[in-house]
Amino acid sequence: MQPTTHIAPPNLDVALAVLSNSRRREILQMIWSEERSAGDIAGAFDVSWPATSQNLRLLKSSGLVSERRVGTRRLYTANRAALGPLELVLTQMWQRDLGRLKRAAEREARGRRRTRV
Amino acid sequence: MQPTTHIAPPNLDVALAVLSNSRRREILQMIWSEERSAGDIAGAFDVSWPATSQNLRLLKSSGLVSERRVGTRRLYTANRAALGPLELVLTQMWQRDLGRLKRAAEREARGRRRTRV
DNA sequence: GGCTTAATTAAGAGTAAGCTTAAATAGTGC
DNA sequence: GCACTATTTAAGCTTACTCTTAATTAAGCC
Numbered sequence: 001m002q003p004t005t006h007i008a009p010p011n012l013d014v015a016l017a018v019l020s021n022s023r024r025r026e027i028l029q030m031i032w033s034e035e036r037s038a039g040d041i042a043g044a045f046d047v048s049w050p051a052t053s054q055n056l057r058l059l060k061s062s063g064l065v066s067e068r069r070v071g072t073r074r075l076y077t078a079n080r081a082a083l084g085p086l087e088l089v090l091t092q093m094w095q096r097d098l099g100r101l102k103r104a105a106e107r108e109a110r111g112r113r114r115t116r117v
Numbered sequence: 118m119q120p121t122t123h124i125a126p127p128n129l130d131v132a133l134a135v136l137s138n139s140r141r142r143e144i145l146q147m148i149w150s151e152e153r154s155a156g157d158i159a160g161a162f163d164v165s166w167p168a169t170s171q172n173l174r175l176l177k178s179s180g181l182v183s184e185r186r187v188g189t190r191r192l193y194t195a196n197r198a199a200l201g202p203l204e205l206v207l208t209q210m211w212q213r214d215l216g217r218l219k220r221a222a223e224r225e226a227r228g229r230r231r232t233r234v
Numbered sequence: 235g236g237c238t239t240a241a242t243t244a245a246g247a248g249t250a251a252g253c254t255t256a257a258a259t260a261g262t263g264c
Numbered sequence: 265g266c267a268c269t270a271t272t273t274a275a276g277c278t279t280a281c282t283c284t285t286a287a288t289t290a291a292g293c294c
Contacts, residue, residue, distance in 0.1 A: 012206055012209060012210045012213075013139065013142075013210060016133065016136060016137050017137045019137075020133045020136075020137035021251085021252085022130060025130075037270080037271095038270075038271055038272085039269095039270060039271070047252090047254090048253070048254060048255080049270095049271075049272090050253085050254075050255085050271090050272070050273080050274095051252070051254075053271065053272055054252075054253085054273095055252085056272095057272085057273095069260095071261060071262070071270090072260065072261045072262070072270045073261090073270065074270080074271065085205040085209055086206055088202040088205070089129055089201070089202045089206065092201065092202055093129045093130060096129075138281090138282085140282090154241090155240075155241055155242085156239095156240060156241070159241085164282090164283070165283070165284060165285080166240095166241075166242090167241090167243080167283085167284075167285085168282070168283055168284075170241065170242055171242090171243090171282080174242085174243095186291095188240090188291060188292070189239065189241075189290065189291045189292070190239095190240065190241085191240080191241065191242090
């Protein structure tokens with residue numbers, strides 16, 4: 001008998017479906033490298049708390065985030081290992097977003113200089 | 118002025134949404150390394166032709182597949198360059214599917230041997 | 235032009251996704 | 265136990281997705 005696989009390989013089809021939603025990607029980005037409470041996460045978005053809670057549940061059930069309970073709080077954090085090759089997809093998307101922001105800021109700065117505000 | 122980017126980088130958020138659908142992933146797999154006609158593709162699935170045509174349109178509009186017209190036919194093929202890091206996600210999924218099939222076949226073979234059919 | 239084949243577009247129906255508000259759960263401290 | 269805070273579950277609504285059938289476009293051939 002084969003030894004059981006100990007590190008569950010990511011279920012990419014499920015992960016793909018979960019991450020096809022931009023709100024869930026934003027949530028994942030928020031808790032990418034630091035744990036945050038449900039309320040903290042929910043407060044960052046312009047939708048109701050239950051809406052965020054439902055997205056967190058999806059992320060959790062798909063294994064993409066981990067939950068830890070401390071008192072009445074629930075702390076969530078990204079489970080990068082479960083992303084497999086999707087990790088690169090996300091980081092590349094976010095990097096590009098940063099690039100866009102940076103270029104926009106530079107355009108802004110140049111415009112201001114030119115008009116001597 | 119910066120030189121324009123000549124190779125359009127993939128729009129990963131769009132691609133993610135398009136590929137979150139399993140039928141579209143199957144279509145992409147079919148035309149991964151060979152061109153196929155719309156009818157050929159449609160015939161491979163148990164849904165109506167228009168349904169497949171609509172999925173092809175989505176795949177095309179997102180840049181994930183290319184279309185070439187020959188007479189009254191339309192030949193489609195995967196545009197791997199547009200996938201960026203998603204290419205690895207897909208190939209890894211498909212590889213795992215193959216692995217599952219293989220293991221299932223082996224189990225089947227063992228079962229048959231044991232029961233002496 | 236008229237006929238045939240290949241494929242798409244249009245319109246409509248059923249289902250699923252994501253949000254909202256209201257109610258419920260669970261932990262902490264008095 | 266009661267009140268308080270943090271968060272989720274439940275129920276309903278709206279919108280978006282995917283499919284269906286019917287009609288349309290476009291190319292090739294007689």
